[in-house]
Amino acid sequence: MWSYEKKLQYPINIKNPNPAMAKIVMTQLGGPDGELGASIRYLSQRYTAPNAKTKGILNDIGTEELGHMEMIGTLVYQLTRNMTPEQIKKSGYDVYFVDHTAGIYPVDASGNPFSVMPLQSSGDPIADLHEDMAAEQKARKTYDNILRLADDPDVRDAIKFLRAREIVHYQRFGEALRSVTDQLDSKNFYAFNPSFDK
């Protein structure tokens, strides 16, 4: 169960609408390394996590990612206020606009709709936690690329915040992975699935 706090995790106030930038930022909502996928990945994996630390970290990072999804939605929403038909055509936002107008719909930067295919819930915590650490690095990579493309300080500020969160999450998943391997035979961690084998 969740309850809602009527605020963003970090404030976003975009002064200059920019649909071309919205199209790029959108990928962290609906793209392969985005916040929606991160949240579904961790909140799905948590059920069969083998110890309390790992259940806790998957639950709580999965919850934080929901707040990040809201931040990306907010960025796209504010970047697409008061667009003129000329701006829509010139920016390349027209191919999204024709289906979704100025609504928020999870797609990647090329317009492919959100998919769960890039994520796994394998039932094996060693496999899952390695995937989670990779996922945090992949999200960090996308934020680095957005920072290479974005000039607007209002966009950069929020993206830098989100980028820093990926690094903290990577650290915490690494600690959870260590808590799992500490419970296993150090001669061969991979001979055993601690969530399934008895």
Place this chain on the structure above:
Amino acid sequence: MAETIDLLKRIKMYDFILNELVLYLDTHPDCQQGLAHFRKYNDLRNKAYEEYAKNYGPLMVSQTTANERWNWIDTPWPWEKEANI
């Protein structure tokens, strides 16, 4: 307005500290220093939430007064600029 924003900024700061501590304590559940920080900032956060709800409106649905009007919908939503000035 300026006071609302200052208080909301302070709340976001407390919630950020607490979120960091939640993730840290998930993997370090016996760290006494972390636990002391959590107690300190959780108390500050709860007081700031109460002050905000009393003066400017609810941040959580449990803070709505349900008095004559459903004031949960009267404050700006987080994605709107008015909530982030």
